[in-house]
Structures are given as C-alpha cells and as structure tokens.
Amino acid sequence: MNFTKMHGLGNDFIVIEGESSLPDNASELALQLCNRYFGIGADGLVYILPSSTADFRMRIMNSDGSEAEQCGNAIRCVAKYVFDNGLTDKKEITIETLGAGVQQVQLNVVNGVVETVRVDMGEPILDGLKVPTTIDANPVINQSIEVDGREFLFTAVSMGNPHCVIYVDDAVGFDLAQWGPKLEVHPLFPRKINVEFVTVKSRDYADMRVWERGAGPTLACGTGACATLVASVLNGYTDRTAVVSLKGGDLNIEWNAADNHVYMTGPASIVFRGAI
Numbered sequence: 001m002n003f004t005k006m007h008g009l010g011n012d013f014i015v016i017e018g019e020s021s022l023p024d025n026a027s028e029l030a031l032q033l034c035n036r037y038f039g040i041g042a043d044g045l046v047y048i049l050p051s052s053t054a055d056f057r058m059r060i061m062n063s064d065g066s067e068a069e070q071c072g073n074a075i076r077c078v079a080k081y082v083f084d085n086g087l088t089d090k091k092e093i094t095i096e097t098l099g100a101g102v103q104q105v106q107l108n109v110v111n112g113v114v115e116t117v118r119v120d121m122g123e124p125i126l127d128g129l130k131v132p133t134t135i136d137a138n139p140v141i142n143q144s145i146e147v148d149g150r151e152f153l154f155t156a157v158s159m160g161n162p163h164c165v166i167y168v169d170d171a172v173g174f175d176l177a178q179w180g181p182k183l184e185v186h187p188l189f190p191r192k193i194n195v196e197f198v199t200v201k202s203r204d205y206a207d208m209r210v211w212e213r214g215a216g217p218t219l220a221c222g223t224g225a226c227a228t229l230v231a232s233v234l235n236g237y238t239d240r241t242a243v244v245s246l247k248g249g250d251l252n253i254e255w256n257a258a259d260n261h262v263y264m265t266g267p268a269s270i271v272f273r274g275a276i
Helices: 026-033 070-086 178-186 224-235
Strands: 002-008 012-017 044-049 056-062 092-097 102-109 113-120 141-149 150-158 162-167 196-201 204-213 216-218 241-246 248-253 261-269 269-275
Touching: 002 070, 002 261, 012 070, 026 044, 026 056, 044 070, 070 092, 070 102, 070 113, 070 224, 070 261, 102 216, 150 178, 150 248, 150 261, 162 224, 178 196, 178 204, 178 216, 196 224, 204 224, 224 241, 224 248, 224 261
Parallel strands: 012 044, 056 092, 162 196, 204 241
Antiparallel strands: 002 012, 002 269, 044 056, 092 102, 102 113, 113 261, 141 150, 150 162, 196 204, 204 216, 241 248, 248 261
C-alpha cells in the first residue's frame, strides 16, 4: 500500500489515495500504521475518496482506531495533496467531510506548489446539546466542570467535532497529560471531547495547547484553533480575527460577522512517501 506522510503544523497524518471507499478494516489499519514504534507513526490515518457532492471526500481515523468527524489540519493536507499530485488544477475546491459537510477550500499556490490553505470551516455550533454536551444551554459559556477535586470553567463549541475550551494562566506550560484524558471522557460529554487550554495574550493573539479526542496531545489542532477563537470572542477576550499559536506553529483564524462562518488559514507539508 502506497502512502504519503504529511503534517499541518506538526499534526501528522498517513494519507492514502486511490481507494474507492473507506476500507472495512480502516480502524485496525489506523491502530497498526499510526503506532510510532511498530508502524509508520502518525496522529491519524486519512483517506482521500471520491465524492458525489464535492471535488473530493475525506475520512479520518484517529490513532486509537476511532473516526474523527473533521480535522482542520488534515483538510489542509488533503488540499495540498490533490493539487500537488495533479488530481485537480483548481485553486478553489470543495472537500466533503463526515461531520461538517462540504467545505470550501482556497489554495495559495507558489511556483506550482501549495504553500498555505484557507478553509471555510462553516458555522460554529454553540447549542450545548448539539455540540454535544449534556447541558441544555445555547451557548455554553463559563460552565463549571470538576475533575479530581479541581474546578475548570469551559466554553463548548462544535466545528463539526466537539470542543471544550478552558482558559488557564499558562497554556504553554499546562499539564496536558494530567487533565486532558480525564476531561476527554467526562460524563458531561456523551461523545467525548477535544480539550483546548488557552491563554489570551492580546486582542489578536492567543496561546493554545490541545488534548485531542482519540489521539492525545498533538502539536496542532485546526478545529481546536477555530473553537478557541469562537470561544474567545464569546467571552470578550479577542476580536473576531486572531492568531492562535499552537505548539507546532500559528494559524490565522477569522469568525466572520457577515456570514457567521469561521475561516482558517495555515500551511501543510509533505514529509515523505513510502509503501508498506
């Protein structure tokens, strides 16, 4: 099986193209191939598939074998892959996702190669029951959650996948390993949750670190950066356009007031190609 290893700000993926549909053993393959010691190693396994409603279709298996509804870093990788490999010559394409529907993607091409990708991530979902959480409120802002005797306050946002945004004094130095896995499986979140720990530095800049549902700590999370910007606007901490700084680099995020859509701009990179 041929593959391409790619990453978006260090959030890395094994990209497979050429299948007509998601294989029945995709979950088992993700567990095997994403293993960093006995496999290729990645945060997720991404399939580029045909679509009846868009130019391409994307399916994402997390490293634990579960399926992700959406991934902002993966969709940028897919966009770069299809253009750089000659599957399309269009600089504006559509990509079908499992949880966020069909998304519009703009490619910034320099000397025939995609350098950055701007993705229309759609409208954020703020209704607590639809995120989903067990909280019947719209929106869910500064909601108390307790884990092992410690209280956090979170804001809930879905970008096609669920996010719990928590503001802390030092996101960069925060102990993800202690609190991330416990919050991910908290009873308030019936389908588990991605957890973002955020420190706002200014009206247009925030540090964010992430514990991803099904993958653990990753260097970047595109949907998490979008959720962070939305939550920060709702809480009055930032303007509608800001840089969200992740461990692997920066993403430019905009929550457009006119159409209520969130736009994410960032790079994608090819690491190597191989066969297994």
